[in-house]
Every structure is written in C-alpha cells, then in structure tokens.
Amino acid sequence: MMMMRAGLHAVRAFPSFSRSPSGHSVSGVLQIQGFGTQWKSPSAFQSLRPFSKVSLWPFNTQPKDFSEPNDSWSPEMRKMYDKYFALCEVEAEGGERETEGGEKKRAPWRKLPSYNRALKHATGGVYLSKVIQTKARLFTRNIEEEGAAFEYVVFMNKQEKRCVCIFQSGHLLEGPPGHVHGGAIATMMDSVTGTMTGYLSGPVVTANLNINYRSPIPLGAVVLIHSALDRVEGRKTFATCKVTSIDESKLHTEATVLFLSVKLGSFFGA
Amino acid sequence: MMMMRAGLHAVRAFPSFSRSPSGHSVSGVLQIQGFGTQWKSPSAFQSLRPFSKVSLWPFNTQPKDFSEPNDSWSPEMRKMYDKYFALCEVEAEGGERETEGGEKKRAPWRKLPSYNRALKHATGGVYLSKVIQTKARLFTRNIEEEGAAFEYVVFMNKQEKRCVCIFQSGHLLEGPPGHVHGGAIATMMDSVTGTMTGYLSGPVVTANLNINYRSPIPLGAVVLIHSALDRVEGRKTFATCKVTSIDESKLHTEATVLFLSVKLGSFFGA
Numbered sequence: 321m322m323m324m325r326a327g328l329h330a331v332r333a334f335p336s337f338s339r340s341p342s343g344h345s346v347s348g349v350l351q352i353q354g355f356g357t358q359w360k361s362p363s364a365f366q367s368l369r370p371f372s373k374v375s376l377w378p379f380n381t382q383p384k385d386f387s388e389p390n391d392s393w394s395p396e397m398r399k400m401y402d403k404y405f406a407l408c409e410v411e412a413e414g415g416e417r418e419t420e421g422g423e424k425k426r427a428p429w430r431k432l433p434s435y436n437r438a439l440k441h442a443t444g445g446v447y448l449s450k451v452i453q454t455k456a457r458l459f460t461r462n463i464e465e466e467g468a469a470f471e472y473v474v475f476m477n478k479q480e481k482r483c484v485c486i487f488q489s490g491h492l493l494e495g496p497p498g499h500v501h502g503g504a505i506a507t508m509m510d511s512v513t514g515t516m517t518g519y520l521s522g523p524v525v526t527a528n529l530n531i532n533y534r535s536p537i538p539l540g541a542v543v544l545i546h547s548a549l550d551r552v553e554g555r556k557t558f559a560t561c562k563v564t565s566i567d568e569s570k571l572h573t574e575a576t577v578l579f580l581s582v583k584l585g586s587f588f589g590a
Numbered sequence: 591m592m593m594m595r596a597g598l599h600a601v602r603a604f605p606s607f608s609r610s611p612s613g614h615s616v617s618g619v620l621q622i623q624g625f626g627t628q629w630k631s632p633s634a635f636q637s638l639r640p641f642s643k644v645s646l647w648p649f650n651t652q653p654k655d656f657s658e659p660n661d662s663w664s665p666e667m668r669k670m671y672d673k674y675f676a677l678c679e680v681e682a683e684g685g686e687r688e689t690e691g692g693e694k695k696r697a698p699w700r701k702l703p704s705y706n707r708a709l710k711h712a713t714g715g716v717y718l719s720k721v722i723q724t725k726a727r728l729f730t731r732n733i734e735e736e737g738a739a740f741e742y743v744v745f746m747n748k749q750e751k752r753c754v755c756i757f758q759s760g761h762l763l764e765g766p767p768g769h770v771h772g773g774a775i776a777t778m779m780d781s782v783t784g785t786m787t788g789y790l791s792g793p794v795v796t797a798n799l800n801i802n803y804r805s806p807i808p809l810g811a812v813v814l815i816h817s818a819l820d821r822v823e824g825r826k827t828f829a830t831c832k833v834t835s836i837d838e839s840k841l842h843t844e845a846t847v848l849f850l851s852v853k854l855g856s857f858f859g860a
Contacts, residue, residue, distance in 0.1 A: 453768075455738075455761040455762075456761045456762075456764040456768070456809060457761065457762050457764060458764055458765070458771070459762065459763050459764060459765055459771035459773060459774050460771070460773070462733075462739070462762035462763075462764075463732075463733075468725075469732070491725040491726045491727065492725075492726075492727050492729065492732035493729050493732075494726040494727060494728055494729060494732075495728070495729055496795065498723075498726070501728070501729035501730070501777065501780075501781075502777075502780045502784075502795075502796045502799065503729060503730070503773065503774075503776050503777025503778070503780045503781060504729050504773075504777065506773055506776035506777065506780065506799060506801075507771065507772075507773025507774065507776065507777060508773070510771075510772045510773045510776065511771075511773060514772075525766065525803070525806070526772045526803050527802065527803055528800070528801065528802050528803070529772065529776060529799075529800075529801045529803070530798075530799075530800040530801070531776075531798065531799045531800070532797065532798050533795070533796050533797055533798070533799070536795070539726060
C-alpha cells in the first residue's frame with residue numbers, strides 16, 4: 321500500500337493561468353487538476369503528457385471555469401471579486417512590461433481557475449467502477465445549480481505566499497438552522513489551503529486539519545478565507561487558514577493544516 | 591452577538607425513535623431536528639412546541655428518513671446495515687418485555703433516523719432570505735439522487751456512549767482523483783460525532799475538530815465511522831472518532847472533537 325493521505329491538493333489549473341475571464345488558454349482536453357506552476361519548463365511538463373492527454377472533453381471546447389462570476393453572486397460577492405481582480409492587473413511601467421528571468425512581470429495577485437473534474441484514470445482498487453470514473457465530480461463543484469452550494473473564487477499572491485478566497489455559501493450547505501455546516505466550512509478551508517500549498521509546493525495531500533469554530537456563518541453570507549504558508553520542513557508544509565467577515569472585523573473560524581508532498585504518480589496506478 | 595459556535599448538533603429525530611423501517615411515528619409536521627431524547631417528559635417536550643409546530647410539510651405525510659436502505663446501497667453496505675439492525679431488536683425474556691423506569695426495555699443499539707431539513711425559522715440576520723429559508727437543506731442530505739453523495743446510517747449505543755455509522759461514499763464526493771475529498775470525510779466525522787453527542791448531552795455545537803488523515807478512502811467505498819464519548823467537563827463534551835474499513839482492519843482517518851452545549855433558543859431568534 322502506498323503511503324498516501326486523503327486529500328490531494330494542488331492548483332487545479334494549467335501552468336499558464338488565465339488572468340482575465342476571457343483569457344482561457346485551455347482547449348481540447350481536460351487536463352489533470354492539481355499540478356500547477358511548479359513545472360515550468362517544457363520538458364518537465366512533457367513528462368505529464370501520459371496523464372494530461374486523457375480526454376474527458378469530447379468536443380473542442382473549454383472546460384468551464386467555475387470561479388467566474390455568475391448571476392447567483394450577491395453584490396457583496398461581486399464587489400469583493402472586482403476588488404481582488406483589479407489587483408491582478410499587470411503593473412506597467414512607462415508603458416512597457418519589464419521582464420524577470422525571461423518572464424513577463426506580473427502583478428502579485430492572480431485569479432486561479434476552478435474545474436469540477438479530476439483525472440478519470442486513478443487508482444481506486446475494486447471500488448472505482450466505470451460509472452464512478454465517468455460521473456465523479458469535485459466535491460466543492462458537484463452541484464449544477466448556480467449559487468446553491470459552494471460559490472467561490474481563489475486569488476493567489478505567490479510573492480507573499482498567501483491567498484484569499486471569496487466564498488458565498490448556498491442554501492444546500494445548512495448545518496445548524498440557518499447557518500453553514502461545520503463540515504462545509506472544513507471543506508472550504510481544506511480546499512483553499514490545499515490549493516495554495518499545491519500552487520507553492522507541488523502536489524500535496526492533507527495530513528492534519530485542526531479547526532477552531534469561533535462564530536457561526538449565516539447561510540447565504542459572503543466571507544473571506546485567508547490562507548498563508550507557514551513553513552516547509554522536508555515533505556511537510558504547514559499552513560494557516562482563517563475565515564472572516566468580508567470587512568475582516570469578525571473571525572468565524574481558524575485552522576492549522578499540515579500537508580505532505582506526494583509523488584505525481586501516487587493516485588495514478590502503481 | 592450570541593456566543594455560538596458553528597455546527598449545531600443533536601439527534602435529528604423525535605424523542606421516540608422508530609426502530610424498524612416501517613415504524614415511523616412522525617406525522618403532520620416536520621419537527622425541529624436536533625433535539626433528541628434528553629427531553630423525555632411530556633412537559634419538557636411541550637416547551638418545544640412553539641418551534642416544533644412549524645409545518646414544513648403541507649400534506650399529512652411523513653418526512654423521509656434518508657437513512658433507510660435504498661437501491662444505491664452496495665451489498666457491502668446492506669450487509670453492514672443488516673448486522674447492526676439485528677442488534678436493535680428488543681431482548682425479550684421469557685416472551686415478555688421488561689420495563690425500566692416506565693419504559694419498555696430496549697436493545698442497547700438503535701438506528702437513528704435522518705432528515706434533510708432543519709427548522710426554517712432560524713436566526714440569520716439580513717443574510718437569511720425567504721428563498722434560503724424555504725430551500726435550505728442539510729449539507730449531508732442535499733442531493734436528491736440516491737447514492738450520488740452521502741449514503742449513511744447511524745446506529746447508537748446509549749449504554750456504551752458510542753455509535754457506529756455505515757457510510758457509502760458517492761461519486762460526487764471526489765477530492766484526490768478517485769478518492770473521497772478530505773472535506774467530505776471531515777463533514778461525516780463532524781456530523782456523526784455531533785449526532786452522538788447531541789443524543790447523549792443535548793444540543794451542542796462544534797468548537798474544535800482535529801483530524802488526522804491516515805490513508806485515503808477510495809470513491810465508492812463503504813467504511814465505518816466509529817464515534818465515542820470521551821468525557822464531559824461542564825459545557826464541554828470531548829469525543830473521539832475514527833474511520834475504518836468495514837472489517838476494521840484498516841484505519842483511514844481519526845479525530846478528536848470538542849463540543850459546547852448550547853441553549854435551545856440559540857439559533858431561534860434573540
């Protein structure tokens with residue numbers, strides 16, 4: 321048995337991120353989710369091809385980015401999105417973009433796309449039937465109705481090794497009457513912190529998730545989920561996470577999360 | 591602001607539990623979820639009426655118990671269900687039922703029913719719109735398609751202050767490719783442990799949830815979630831939880847959970 325922990329995380333995106341709603345660069349195939357910018361050289365990325373070429377997309381269209389604004393977003397949600405999206409603009413100086421190590425200089429913040437499917441060819445022993453392989457959907461993106469469950473978008477600041485997620489909770493996430501389920505909050509904290517860590521450290525799985533619930537989140541509310549990388553010790557990455565009101569005056573939840581780096585092939589056959 | 595924590599828990603059931611699939615005693619109104627057997631006297635239960643009389647059920651039918659077996663259950667799931675259900679039979683002695691404090695003697699195990707709605711009249715400030723109040727669904731029971739997400743049933747052993755949940759993970763709970771999302775596991779651990787604690791200690795909310803992920807759960811697998819009450823210190827209840835394979839040979843996840851007792855009215859108006 322491989323030594324793996326539940327909860328593989330990394331950026332569910334391409335090495336080159338689209339930085340505007342219309343800036344998709346994805347076509348033809350739905351790529352592996354979870355293997356982000358840490359492989360920047362073409363040769364390193366080349367080695368991903370055996371997995372990344374698996375086509376889940378029968379048409380030559382782009383997979384949906386679920387973190388784009390939609391009609392279910394409240395004005396509050398949209399306002400926060402616009403605020404962070406504005407921080408993703410390239411900082412032009414004198415009309416020209418500077419380069420840095422051969423790359424175009426970018427603003428410190430960028431929006432990460434979000435898809436609803438992991439790779440279909442994965443280990444799962446006898447349990448993973450063909451039906452499950454075909455129908456499997458990412459837990460946080462498993463409901464078609466916009467606004468019903470998890471509406472969220474993650475903005476990453478690589479320089480400061482932190483990210484901010486804007487999260488609007490839908491009516492299907494109820495726990496205590498009129499409030500968000502503790503498990504839904506745990507899910508978002510795990511996902512956001514894992515996405516950040518995957519972005520910064522490569523593929524990781526969650527080893528420990530320690531959550532303190534400070535005050536409940538009303539169902540329907542928009543909140544911010546702040547996550548920051550604390551330190552890296554060998555295979556271990558320690559991160560922190562907190563959920564606050566959008567003006568950051570109220571602390572809802574806080575957590576520490578320990579991730580373990582895993583090899584790329586861990587979940588894809590022996 | 592009230593001092594509340596996210597994650598209200600208690601038995602989502604009536605004081606009198608149905609102990610066979612056909613033994614419903616529910617009719618007419620959908621009761622508050624989460625206020626269980628701790629109020630056994632009629633007068634104490636009477637005080638719940640202002641809330642419990644709220645009718646979400648326009649017809650004189652019974653709310654659906656989502657923990658009853660359905661066609662999506664695998665043979666493994668059904669076999670475990672039958673095993674624990676057999677432990678719920680009354681221990682008849684000499685053909686007669688003994689009484690104990692005026693109640694019929696029962697077997698130590700009983701199956702808890704599971705509904706998909708909390709009370710609609712709950713606090714939620716400006717966030718809780720009428721739409722959300724009407725459409726809100728319990729996070730773990732929010733998907734109509736049988737077998738797609740969380741299929742589970744909880745068996746409680748009051749005497750031993752512990753419970754066992756049989757959990758079959760559906761294809762919409764994916765995290766790492768082919769495996770259950772860490773947040774979905776957290777959700778089940780929080781829910782099961784909270785249900786047990788609510789059953790034993792009255793209404794509680796989750797204050798701390800500390801999870802160690804030991805080995806991933808394949809999507810579609812059936813696992814057992816064992817929860818036990820550790821100790822009570824004033825308002826605090828400490829509980830433990832672990833997720834194992836159905837033969838209990840493999841440990842997938844373990845957690846400690848701290849709950850705080852709350853007053854009944856916490857979530858219902860000021």
